[in-house]
Amino acid sequence: MARTTSVSPAKADSPEAGELVATASGRYHVLTRYDRRVLMAMVGIPLFLDILLIWWPTFTSLYYSLTNWDGVGDITSQNFVGLKNYQFLLSGGYFQFWPAVEHNFIWLAWLTFVATPLGIFFAVLLDRDIRGTRFYQSVFYLPVVLSLVVVGFIWELQFAPTEGFINNAFGLVKTGRIIDWLGNPHINLFAVLVAASWRHVGYMMVIYLAGLKSVDPTLREAAKVDGANEVQTFFRVVFPVMAPINTVIVVLTAIESLRAFDLAFIINQGKNGLELLSILITNNSISESTRVGFGSAIAVILLVISLGPIVAFLSQAMKVSRS
């Protein structure tokens, strides 16, 4: 706020902050009342939204998770079941829970070790100003603009047992050796992961490409002068410089795999090998079955798992901004 130093004491409501102003109670504040109002609005509105949209749902989920509420009517004292929901989940009584956790981690591992490195690889290739860079960029990025629901439909058409492209292209339908890509619980998760990667690779590529463009070219020149080859230049020079982007990539990958939902839900509502935590939450609490309390318990567990990458991301982001 641009202002001139004033000799006379600032009026309580003037925008001339910085003066010591006596309040009614005789205490002095560094800020004028106006400043305090501005600050209160600037802190208060986000805080209000934060509480309304983040903390309120979080605590209601926690609250619901201690009940067996079915989503209809009020919660009465009879609805409280204590930690029974958690006990039932963690003890494996709910047969879909541990498979879902496992699938979420397979999803995470696949994206981390297959899809994301592939995206980075494409980004590095496209960064080398090969002919048609822009064209390839668009091609790889195209799936990202599609919603995952559309991606799901597209890949259902590829994977369909008798009418699908893949089984027909390899002649499996004619010879009667049909592979049930989406119905076989041993392979359908990987079929879905291929579809998920189709989109994820382009997403990672664009983010990484943007990062690569911002790397100081003199660093590479220096590496070249020092006699480093391409691989050494990338891993010893470029990759470390990209540390903030790398964190973003890792966190985005983790979040993508924790919120994985759409594809599996489109394909078979997340059953028969495609169980995911997010789908269990949906199927329990906002489906016809209406086990809101039980579904909330799963949601709380997913929240706890999600806190890991979120905390990692925030601490990294704070560190970067401090340094």
Added chain:
Amino acid sequence: MGHSREGSDVSRTGKISIPSTGIELPLDLDLSRRDILKIAGYGSLAAFIAACGGGPSTSSSTTSVTAKGGKMTLGSYQSDSVPKKALQDLVDAFSTANGGTKVTVNTVDHGTFQNQITSYLQGTPEDVFTWFSGHRMRFFASKGLATPIDDVWNAVKSNYTEGFANSVKGDDGHVYAIPTSYYPWAVFYRKDVFAAHNYTIPTNWDDFKALCAKMKTDGLIPIAFADKDGWPAMGTFDILNLRMNGYDFHTRLCTGQEKWNDSKVTDVFKKWAEITPYYSPAFAGLTWQQAADQLLRKQAGMYLLGLFVSQEFLATGSQADLAQLDFFPFPHLGTSFDAEEALDAPIDVFMVTKKSPTLSGDLGQTKAFMEYLAKGSTQTAFYVESPGAIPTANDADQSKYDPLTKKAAQIVSSAKRITQFFDRDSRPDFAGPNGMQQFLLKYLANPTSSTTGLQGQMQTFWDSLGPE
């Protein structure tokens, strides 16, 4: 607005009701038996209607409940093209017949509609919604999410048989729905395929299996089967359990009075495993429509499904294909329960919501619509366009039925016990993708292995469900 509404003088098409008398004067001088019954019904039920809290019906107890003109809304799960259009035409016809009532239809994908029904009914639903009878209807009625329509029912009940009357009653004895159609589950086949191979209709289990084996050597998929959606497999479970363990055991099992780890359930799974080798390859990745296409294209020999399979024949095949479609009842298993001839014959209904924000203003139109749905002429018109289910009204024009529908009506009427289908007879939190659908898919992935562990899981899951 501006049109007459609830409590107005002009009540239904072509009739004038005299205020405070409950008498309707038919303008078209076509006072049928049903109209007289209706008038009687209104008179005697007026006090009752007021007691049920039928909206803001503060008018005197003898005012007619229906209204014409105005508007109303309808939430529909009829998202497939054939029934969707038929429903739109039905609505248009109602609009014309009811003084231009503006009906807004909100069509939602069938599966989505079902999955979101609880939040839908608690939020801001339409006035009327498409739904199912059985446990699924009673569940929402007992949760107070549906409006009782005893008055409408009393006006139309003479047009229904006893079985339908029972199917629309809630746990509290009030009526909550108007049944509009039903359909049996049976084994469908193509007449021309059977004729070409000289197959005969199997009447017992051994013949059925022998026919399957024969079809396999003839290069056919003996039994078309598809369970990507999760629910079709329940049809086979139902019929096997009904025929092996009887209607009483089945309904008790569906409602938790029998245990899932009962050896009788083991027997069902064992019996089922005798025909699973004859199923469509990769059935867990097929939709019911894709399996229907296998039957349509003469790749498969038989298909245990509901009568709605004919919709798929109509949608992707030709009228000639539809003419070849036929069915036979599920073969006898040689148990004492064969005599029950029990089968799944789900009834589809329309219900009135409770929390619709517009319902208080539209109640008259809504009730007029519910009455309209109960007419044989309405149901016949719908049937002619979308012949996947049989009309429920007594005065439906049966001469319009094709041979398949006539036969379907016949097989249901000869059944001594009728169930609604597993996911309509059991609690929704057990029957959905969380529970039964997943259990049956697990079983089908390896049908010959021991089911002890699976049945234990089923019982544990049932026991974990809260009170309803």
